[in-house]
Amino acid sequence: MPELLISVLGSGSSGNVTFVSDGSARLLLDAGLACREIERRLRTLGVAPGHIDGVLLSHEHGDHARGAWRFCAKHNATLYATEGTYRCLKPLPDKPVDWVRIRSGSSTKLGRMTVDFFPTPHDAADPIGFRIRRGRLSFGHVTDIGHISEAVVDGLRGCSAILIEANHDVDMLRESDYPASLRDRVGSRLGHLSNDALARYLEHRLPGAVRHLFLAHLSKQNNHERLALDCSLEALTRRGGRKPKIHLTYADRPTPLLRLTESRELVEDTKQGVLAF
Numbered sequence: 202m203p204e205l206l207i208s209v210l211g212s213g214s215s216g217n218v219t220f221v222s223d224g225s226a227r228l229l230l231d232a233g234l235a236c237r238e239i240e241r242r243l244r245t246l247g248v249a250p251g252h253i254d255g256v257l258l259s260h261e262h263g264d265h266a267r268g269a270w271r272f273c274a275k276h277n278a279t280l281y282a283t284e285g286t287y288r289c290l291k292p293l294p295d296k297p298v299d300w301v302r303i304r305s306g307s308s309t310k311l312g313r314m315t316v317d318f319f320p321t322p323h324d325a326a327d328p329i330g331f332r333i334r335r336g337r338l339s340f341g342h343v344t345d346i347g348h349i350s351e352a353v354v355d356g357l358r359g360c361s362a363i364l365i366e367a368n369h370d371v372d373m374l375r376e377s378d379y380p381a382s383l384r385d386r387v388g389s390r391l392g393h394l395s396n397d398a399l400a401r402y403l404e405h406r407l408p409g410a411v412r413h414l415f416l417a418h419l420s421k422q423n424n425h426e427r428l429a430l431d432c433s434l435e436a437l438t439r440r441g442g443r444k445p446k447i448h449l450t451y452a453d454r455p456t457p458l459l460r461l462t463e464s465r466e467l468v469e470d471t472k473q474g475v476l477a478f
């Protein structure tokens with residue numbers, strides 16, 4: 202029976218990496234931690250870093266791409282990035298990597314999974330979100346979005362699990378000691394998503410099929426886990442119907458492995474390393 206295994210290895214401005222596999226291919230969505238730290242966190246799941254087939258980049262900012270070159274070069278993983286993202290990556294690799302150019306609005310087959318790419322509203326060269334499909338399962342992944350665009354709503358359509366940004370509380374951002382230019386950038390339509398904007402999406406546009414919701418990229422300075430959780434839960438209550446399970450994500454550790462199947466979901470204790478890849 203098809204399944205998707207998902208663990209968010211790290212999330213937030215210090216580095217974003219998500220592991221996804223259906224057993225036929227193993228992928229990283231973003232690689233914003235140092236290569237060695239990605240390797241260490243993969244091993245806690247029981248995944249050998251050398252078994253990662255591809256690294257897919259949402260955009261070129263350091264907290265999403267920092268470890269991409271080195272990881273791909275060291276482990277012969279293919280790098281999937283838009284031309285705009287690829288051209289902005291720094292520093293250049295000491296060893297060439299296998300790069301596959303991807304485009305917003307296109308799809309590609311990786312193992313038995315199909316990955317759809319869609320544009321996201323963010324101040325980067327050519328940023329994208331992902332929807333990974335296998336059988337009737339699909340996992341949508343969008344972070345670093347200044348607002349919920351129609352392309353994002355479309356991209357997440359039909360998903361059974363979603364990772365989405367819950368970056369800041371608007372009052373905390375307004376009162377923060379950030380310089381005005383940074384405050385304006387984060388709060389802009391090409392910056393980062395607030396708890397309130399996420400709540401509006403959850404109440405009015407969240408697909409009915411979603412059973413798991415990962416809250417990602419929480420700001421350390423301008424948000425609290427409790428605030429993001431309460432704001433999302435209240436929105437889901439107003440929406441009515443079956444509530445998806447909410448998963449927090451962390452800067453310093455992976456989330457327990459979620460095993461998403463067509464009939465049931467398991468959250469596994471990954472301390473022992475449950476995968477045998």
Ligand SMILES: [Zn+2]
Binds near residue numbers: 260
């Ligand atoms: Zn960014």
Ligand SMILES: [Zn+2]
Binds near residue numbers: 214217264418
């Ligand atoms: Zn980011």
